[in-house]
Amino acid sequence: DGGITQSPKYLFRKEGQNVTLSCEQNLNHDAMYWYRQDPGQGLRLIYYSQIVNDFQKGDIAEGYSVSREKKESFPLTVTSAQKNPTAFYLCAATAHGGTEAFFGQGTRLTVV
């Protein structure tokens, strides 16, 4: 089936550790996105990438990093610099600007 695959579904991290969330797509879509979802704050854009080897900061990029070495993959690293990383993270992809965004099932990250 075509779609967006995020892994793992649940992730626990100790304070001070970096952790990487995986996002893979087989839709052949150009653009990929990472959002953070917190209660009452909706979806906030962390990073997005229009094309391989290029990405832009979203509204809350501090403490996060990404790479886009392959069209189908857009991993997100939550670094120890992120002050409050516990949240639900969603990855999405679009064919091009203005089209429907397809989302993964999300990763719930908890700092313990």
Add this chain to the structure above:
Amino acid sequence: AQTVTQSQPEMSVQEAETVTLSCTYDTSENNYYLFWYKQPPSRQMILVIRQEAYKQQNATENRFSVNFQKAAKSFSLKISDSQLGDTAMYFCAFIEEGTYKYIFGTGTRLKVLA
């Protein structure tokens, strides 16, 4: 900067009734796209409806329709004949033409009551 505002954090509606969810946005551009997405308890985001700003006709998808007021920068979602399966978070989203920055609102939690 582009912003999307949903002023109703929570709403409820009786089954079979009609409910309207509000969304306003801010942009200085003339061409853009607006969306409503649904996030049920499974948390899987699903597209409900899409509107192109250059089209005056309001988009409709079965029981879902929008009231797009470009001058007022308003984009409300009307759900007719509400069903229990409509219970979900609803997000309004916006993207300017020629860009890839997809912006979402804070969401409205809708509960359909039996």
